[in-house]
Amino acid sequence: MIEKEPSRTAWMAATHRAAHQVLESGRIFADPLALPILGLDAETVARDALAHPARRAMRAFVAARSAFAETALARAVEGRGLDQLVVLGAGLDTFAYRNPFADRLRVFEVDHPATQAWKRRRLGEAGVAAPGDLVYAAVDFERDTLLDGLRNAGFDDRRPAFFVWLGVAPYLTPQAVRATLAVIGGLPGSAVVFDYADPPSALSDEARAAHVLRAERVAALGEPWLSYFEPAVLHALLRNLGFVAIEDLGPPDLARRYWPVVARQAPERGGHVLLAAT
Template sequence: MTESLDAVERTALLTAALRAAESRRPDRLYHDPFAEALAGGIGPELLAEVRAATFPKDAERTLPSTPDYNAIRTRFFDDYLQEAARDPETTQIVLAPAGMDSRAYRLGWPDRIRYFEVDRPAVVDFKKSRLGDARPRVDHRTVAVDLTSPDWESDLEAAGYDPARPSTWLLEGLLYYIAEEDTHRILERVGAITAPGSRIAADIVNSAALTLPHMRGLLDVFEGWGCPWLFGTEEPEALFDTYGFTAEAVQPGEPGADYGRWPDPVPPRTERDVRRVFFVHGRRR
């Protein structure tokens, strides 16, 4: 079924392969028992390409460590969603896109939670085929729709989402694959269907990460797959503020986003022309 997935959709298999590899580590930051199946046969091949570019045999590493980054990102958003779920006011969680994520299956959730996974039909179908008889541990609603479609909000509401109630959204592994205008449009649309007090979280790179010469090794891998990185920002807080979210951004390696795993120095925000990735999280005003 992987033939039905396009280049961007296949990056979900890379994420699953990274999570499977992390789950085999004795010092793992989480355990994802579904990741190996969700990665399929292609996920490990994609991971091998990323590893070869990131950790060259005869040269010093200049690229960010994708395995460590992904481990920290997954754990950071695990903790973020679980913290949101402990809030009695939280009744709706939306993963958009959901990709090969298995949090609905591997983490515990309060009975009051409706857990929505939004992604393209091909991704939803592939995921179902890999999960087999696995059952989610939450009231799980799948919404098979493209986030660039003109009416995905109506599909989400038809699945039981209530825009008048506070919700928690996670946009993981999305914003750097879409053009700047599409990023703005998605944030605008999410802002329009979230009630005050709703939470949002996302990961995003800075604009320098798209152009710095020493990033070319990793950028070339994704471009070669047909899914180049298209958007980044030096001011993620301002980006989210535009659409009604008061947000803060933390970099891997900073307090609360390290877990003892980030291998590189963390440059201060005042330093220019350095690669960065941000975990953004905030609230709807």
């Protein structure tokens, strides 16, 4: 990670969210803060996105995973009264600043202290105030455990929580992914939404070629993909860690739900978004 700036992959994800607002009018995921947090205008974002048409699939995936996560969160808040949200590896995520449950949902943003400092400066420059229900849980994972960092920030591990963990797991080792899921799996009544990818060997030739290009691009930024999972193996791991309900959407499922016009073109394997509850 570049010191005092967000990771390059966090920045790329934020530009995909912003481009979705501009090019698709936020059709499946509306985020009015997607542009302000970047400090870019709509024309600049659109021009860059249109200059790289191969990134359209990733933009669709990023928008879909955000829509899926926030819909699942809304069900948990409205249906079960859940009142704690943890955004792991928050990066440039904007949910806390447009929280529709501000009077009943406390948000903990977990990230590296340097990334959080950069984000807070950028929000200040954009005139976006930090809400009173937001807690910045600065966790340096080289020195702190996730649960200790959350507890120090006021998180109550005796009550259920919802975890949003998007765009992070693929860049961690399988051991680190398992460790984080084990923490969440030990919190009764809690849930997590995260994304992961099928192994490259499971992809079609065309999808594998596209994956290789993306993998090379993020590796060149110093943030290589380190984890892939076969769905059945991952589901078994989740059950062993205490999760009892799993909803896993692969490419065809995501396309049918969010992009039905192009559903027939969706590959069978690729990126997944998964909801698991204890």
